[in-house]
Amino acid sequence: MDIVLTGTGSPIPDPNRAGPSTLVKAGDTHILVDAGRGVVMRMAGAGSMPMFLGGVLITHLHSDHVCALNDVITTHWVMTQGNVPLKIFGPVGTARFVERQMHALEPDVGYRIAHHDQLTRGPNLEVTDLSPGDRFEINDVAITTAATVHAPVEPTIGYRLEHEGSTAALVGDTIPCPGVDELVAGVDAYVQTTIRDDIVKLIPNEMLQDILDYHSGLGDAAQTAARAGAKRLVLTHMVPAPQPEQYPEWVAMAAEHFDGEVVIGDDLTTVTI
Numbered sequence: 001m002d003i004v005l006t007g008t009g010s011p012i013p014d015p016n017r018a019g020p021s022t023l024v025k026a027g028d029t030h031i032l033v034d035a036g037r038g039v040v041m042r043m044a045g046a047g048s049m050p051m052f053l054g055g056v057l058i059t060h061l062h063s064d065h066v067c068a069l070n071d072v073i074t075t076h077w078v079m080t081q082g083n084v085p086l087k088i089f090g091p092v093g094t095a096r097f098v099e100r101q102m103h104a105l106e107p108d109v110g111y112r113i114a115h116h117d118q119l120t121r122g123p124n125l126e127v128t129d130l131s132p133g134d135r136f137e138i139n140d141v142a143i144t145t146a147a148t149v150h151a152p153v154e155p156t157i158g159y160r161l162e163h164e165g166s167t168a169a170l171v172g173d174t175i176p177c178p179g180v181d182e183l184v185a186g187v188d189a190y191v192q193t194t195i196r197d198d199i200v201k202l203i204p205n206e207m208l209q210d211i212l213d214y215h216s217g218l219g220d221a222a223q224t225a226a227r228a229g230a231k232r233l234v235l236t237h238m239v240p241a242p243q244p245e246q247y248p249e250w251v252a253m254a255a256e257h258f259d260g261e262v263v264i265g266d267d268l269t270t271v272t273i
């Protein structure tokens with residue numbers, strides 16, 4: 001299984017980091033977790049395309065995690081002519097969100113159908129609202145879900161993917177909680193959106209101070225990885241975004257709590273498990 005960090009950024013615009021998303025390649029099955037800014041461009045960089053997706057898993061409906069879902073939908077539609085369904089899974093509210101996205105896309109869908117004889121129908125979507133604890137499969141990838149905690153954002157869902165004996169947990173924005181521990185238990189790779197709470201605390205900006213209470217700090221992520229017995233901790237959605245020369249400092253801080261491998265990097269960093 002390859003885990004490609006297609007977007008390591010956050011809501012803060014960054015010239016080098018796309019918004020939050022992660023692409024999992026499990027054999028021939030490509031699964032996208034979240035669809036932040038620039039995701040389709042980064043998927044191309046990762047050797048994938050929306051038309052190759054077995055499914056999209058959404059962790060929550062914060063804009064930074066879903067703002068480019070419309071691009072995934074449109075690109076999938078145009079490249080498959082709507083002959084193949086795009087499966088989208090997410091917490092309750094996802095189906096309504098996608099339905100509203102489709103209203104916004106109505107003019108484009110009309111233009112393209114009018115212009116291309118080959119295109120006779122609109123996007124072919126299968127959207128499933130999930131409840132924590134739901135289990136399902138995408139091809140030969142087994143997926144387990146659990147509730148995460150990102151209040152007041154509710155509901156939020158984390159995912160555990162299993163394929164040919166390899167396991168990965170991708171849990172989105174959350175503070176440490178039993179659901180995350182459950183998904184991370186013994187995994188080969190635990191992908192966590194992470195903030196440096198020690199740095200954010202020093203920034204005199206009220207809206208940045210607000211993010212402290214609903215994200216995992218670097219120490220939180222490392223402690224969760226250790227407690228749940230993860231083999232690797234993979235950092236993404238880093239706030240503030242580190243420069244490469246700061247990566248060793250992030251790794252060293254995580255290593256105070258966790259003695260497994262810690263991965264931090266640029267967009268398209270790939271972890272093979």
Ligand SMILES: [Zn+2]
Nearest residue numbers: 060062150173
């Ligand atoms: Zn969020």
Ligand SMILES: [Zn+2]
Nearest residue numbers: 020062064173
């Ligand atoms: Zn976020």
